Amino acid sequence: MEPEKDEEAPKIGVYVCRCGGNISDVVDVERVAKTIAEMEGVAISKVHTFMCSDPGQSMIVEDIKKESLNRVVVASCSPFLHELTFRNAVQRGGLNPYLYDHVNIREQGSWAHKSDPEGATAKAIRLIAAGVEKVKHAEPLERIRLSNHQRALVLGGGAAGMKAALELARRGIPAVIIDKNAELGGHIKEWGKLFPTDEDGQTLAARLRSEVEAEKDIEVIAPAKVTKISGFVGNYDVAFERLGEGGKPGEEAKLTVGAIIVATGFEPYRPAEGEFGYRKTPRVMTMPEFIAWAGSQPNGRLTLDGREVRRVGFLHCVGSRQIEGVHKPQPDGRVNTYCSRVCCSTVLNQAVQVRKRFPSVSVLDFHQDIRSYGRGHEDYYIEASNRGVAFFRYHGDEPPEVATDAEGLVRLRMKDYLTWGEEIEASMDVLVLAVGMTPSPIGDLIDMLKLATGHDRFLQEVHPKLRPVESSVNGVFLAGTAQAPMTLEEALCSAGAAAAKAAALLGSEYVEVDPFVARVDEAKCTGCERCVEECAYSGAIVMVEKETEGGGKVKKAEVNAGLCAGCGACVAVCPTRAIDLRGWSLKEFDSMVDGLVSAAERLAAK
C-alpha cells in the first residue's frame, strides 16, 4: 500500500510575531523561537516584527517554496484578526490553506500577563508547542461550495432598507423588502425638517419610495411579517405572512434568498410614566410628539390647552447616557449607558425652528454636553446661540428634577455648571424630552437568525473596523439604526456599505464556506441519535436510513454541511467517537495536549 500524502514527514515553519512590541515587550520572542526550533518536525523557527505586514507574509510564501515546508504555524494575535490572512499566505505559497495553525500569544499571552514576562514566555512556548503538534495532524481541506440564490432580502423598509435594496437592484441583483408597515419610509417621515439640510423628512422618504417603486428588480412585501428563517448563506428559506387590516394575519408565503440585510431600525425611547414628568402633564412631551404637535401649529403664536406658550425647554439625554445607581433601570434591568448620537443636533435644529417660527417663544436648553459633531451640525448650535436660546449644563449624576406648579406649568430644577453649579429653577409651558434611540423590538428575528447584540441591545457587528456591516452569521448584513443610533446620512452610508458586501457575495453563482464541519464515520455510528438531540442548528445533523450489505436497514447520522456550524456538540456526546470535526479532530486535540505536556517537561528540564 502506498503511503498517503499526508503521512509525509512534517516540515513545519514556525513564525513568532513581535507585533511591533505588543508581544515582544513582554514575551522573549527570540527565546520562544529558539526553543520551538528544537521540536521534532520544525524546520524553521523565525521572528518578525509584523507577521501580518506584506514582508512578513512574503517570508512565509518564500520559505514554503525554498524550504519545501508542508505545514505552517504563526504565533501572533488572536486568530479572529489574522488567521485568514495567514491561511491565504500559506495558499499563495502553494500549500493547502488548512495545513496551518494559528497560535494566539498576544491576547492570551503578552496582554494577559504584562507583569509576568517569564510566565508569558513559558506560556507562549507551551501554546506554540501545542500548535506544532496539532498541525502535524492537519489534513488538506477544501472549502465547501454551495449553490447561491442571487437575490437579497431586506428586512425593514425605512431609509436604510430602501437604500440597500436600491443599490443592489441597480447592480442587477434583485431585492425583496419586507416591512411591517404598509407604507415604506420608517421614522424619517415623522421628524419634520431634518438637520443638516433642512429638507423635510417626508419629502426624502417619498423620494426614496418613488425610486423603489420605479425599480423593477425590487419587490416590496408590506405589510408583512417574517415567521421563520432557516438555511444558510446562499440559501436562506424565509417564511412570511402578509398582514391584513389592523395587522391581522393573512396569507402565508415563502421565498429563498442568498443574503439578508437587517435594516429593522430603531424606536424612540419611551420614557416611563413620571420620568421627568412624562404623562403626568401634557406639557411634558417627547421629541417626536413635540415635532408632530409643533408641526401642526400655524406660524406665529403657539398655544397649548388654550394658553399661549411663552417658553419651551428641551431636556437632553432622556433615555441615553444613563448611569447605574442614578437612573431607574429599563425593564431588562440594564440602564442605557450609550449616547444616542442624534438628539443634540435634533434639539438644536428644533430650537432654531421654534425661534424662527414663533419669535415670541423663548427657548431653554438643558444639556450635559452639546454633541453637534457632524458636518453642518455645529451651524445649528451657533444659530441657536445667536437666536437667543439659553443653555444650561447639568451633570449626568445630578439629573434635573421636573414637577408641575400650581398654574400647571412645568418646573425644572437643576444645578447649572455654566454658572458654577448654581441651583436654578425654571418654569416653562412645554418641556420637550429629547429621547434617545432604542433598537426595534426584533427578538424573534434575533432568535431566528441567531444574531449577536451588544450591551446596548443593538445588533452587533463582527468587528467595528474590519467588518463593520457584517453580522456574525455568514450572509447576514446590518444596515442603519438596527446596529446603533445614526443620522439619516450615516444610515444611508451604512446601507450602501451593506449593499456592497451583499453584492460581492451575490455576484457569484456559488458561495464558499469554511470546511470546519462535522463528519460521521458510518462504521462507528450506532444510530443512537444522541447527536441529533444535542445539535443546536436545526437540520445540521440528521438520521438517515441506509441499507446494510445484508439488505437490512440501519440508521446513520448524516451532516448537512451548509447548516453545520462546527460547534462540536455532537462530537462531545457521541458515545463511539464516530463524529469528528474537520480541522479540529479529536486526534488533533489529543496531540495538542501532548504538545502542552511535552513543552512543560522541556521547560522544567531547563
Next chain:
Amino acid sequence: MSTEITAGEETERGEAVERDRYDAVVIGAGISGIQSALDLGDQGYSVLLVEREPSIGGRMISLSKVFPTLDCASCITTPKMSAVARHPKVTILVNTEVERVADKDGEKEIELLRKPTYVDNRACIGCRLCEYACPVEVPDRFEQGLALTRAIAVPFTNAIPQKAVLDAEHCIFCGACARACPTDAIRYEQEPRRQTIRAGIVVAATGFKLNVGINKPQYQPKNPRNVISPLQMERLLAPHGPYGRVLRPSDGKIPESVAYVLCAGSRDKSIGVPYCSRVCCMYSIKQAMLLSGALPIADITIYYMDIRAFGKGFEEFYQNAKAMGIQFVRGKVARVNDGPNGDLILRVEMTEEDGRVEERQHDLVVLAYGIIPELESPEQVGLRAGSDGFLARPDSTRPAFAGIEGVFTAGCAAGPKDIVDSIIEAGAAASAGSAYLSQCASKTTKS
C-alpha cells in the same frame, strides 16, 4: 519637464499600468480609499488606486491604538493594505498625484503626475542598504518629525511597497546609495512623468490633515518644543515608535503631567474652522488611557468644551476614562504660556467650579488641532468643494455622490470622521459607484 507614459509600457518604477482604462480610479490610499478599492474589486470591477505618498496606508497606519476597542492600528490596517496590494482586480500607483479629473465621452479622464523616486522599483528589493549608507539625516515624516531617517529610505517598516524613495530636496548626490545598492536600482536622472487614464467612475478619498500651522498666537509659546500634535503623540505611544516609550521632545524627560487642549484648532471662527473636528475628544481620551498605562504616575488632564463621545461604545469609553482617574476640566484654554524648564503654563477658567482663572503647569501639552482637507483646492483638480472646503455632498439621499456625474467620495475628504465611519462611507462610495457603473453598462447594451 515630463514625458508621457503610454499604457502597457513598463516604467522604470516597475508599476506598469497595464491599460489606459479602469472601471474605477480611487484617489487616495488611506483606509477609506483602500476599503473602497477592496469593495469595488470584490465585485469584479477593475480599480486603479492612486496615492501621492510613497506607501499606501494613509494616516491610520501611523496610529498607535484605536478607540473604542483599543485594537492596535497596525493590526487592522496592515491586513487591509496587504489585501488591496494583492487583489487581482486592483492596481496601485504610489508617488502619484492626480492633476485633473475631467469628463470625456461620458466617462472620466484622469491626468496623473507620477513623481520621481529616483529608484527603479523593478530592481529595488527593499534591502535598505542605501538607507544605511546615506550620510544625510532628515526628519522622519512617518515619525512626525520626532526621529530622523535618511535622504534615501524605505518609508516605514510595514510600508507597501517596500521600495526606497530618494528625497531630492535633501540629497547631496554623493553617490553612496548607488554604490551600496546591490541591484543598481538608483536612478538620479529620473524625471516626473504624466499619464492619462480613463475610468467609469472616480472615488475621491483624499483624506485630511491637521491645521498645525494655524495662526493662533494664544497657543504659540516662545518655546513650543513640548507642545505636540496628537499625531506626534500617536507615534510616542506606538509600541514601535521613535523612542520606544513616551518621552517629551525637548529634553527626553518622562512626562509627569500631560495636558490635552481640545478644540485647539476647531469650533473657532477666528481661525476659519467653525466646525467640530469630530474625533479629537475620542482620540484624546484614548491617548490619555494609553498614557496612564505607559506612565502610571503621570497626571493627565483633558481641557474641553463638550465631550463629544457620540459613537457606538464611545460614551462607555469616556466613562471608563473618568473612572481611571483621568482629569476632565471643562473650559477652553485661553493661553499656552512658557513655563520653567520647558514646561508650559495653561491659563484656564474653571467653569465647573467657581469660575476662577487658574494657571496650571504641565510638562507636555497636546493641542487637538483641527481637521482640514488634505486636498486644498478641489476645484483646481476638477472636483467640487462644499462651503467648509471639504468635498461637496449635495444630495442627502445619495450621500456618497460628490456633485459631479460619476464622482463619489468617502472618509475625511468629505468632512472629519472616525475610522469606523470612514470605512462605512468607503463601502457606501463603492456601492454607489458600482451601481452607477452597472447602470452605465446596461444603457450601453441597450443603445
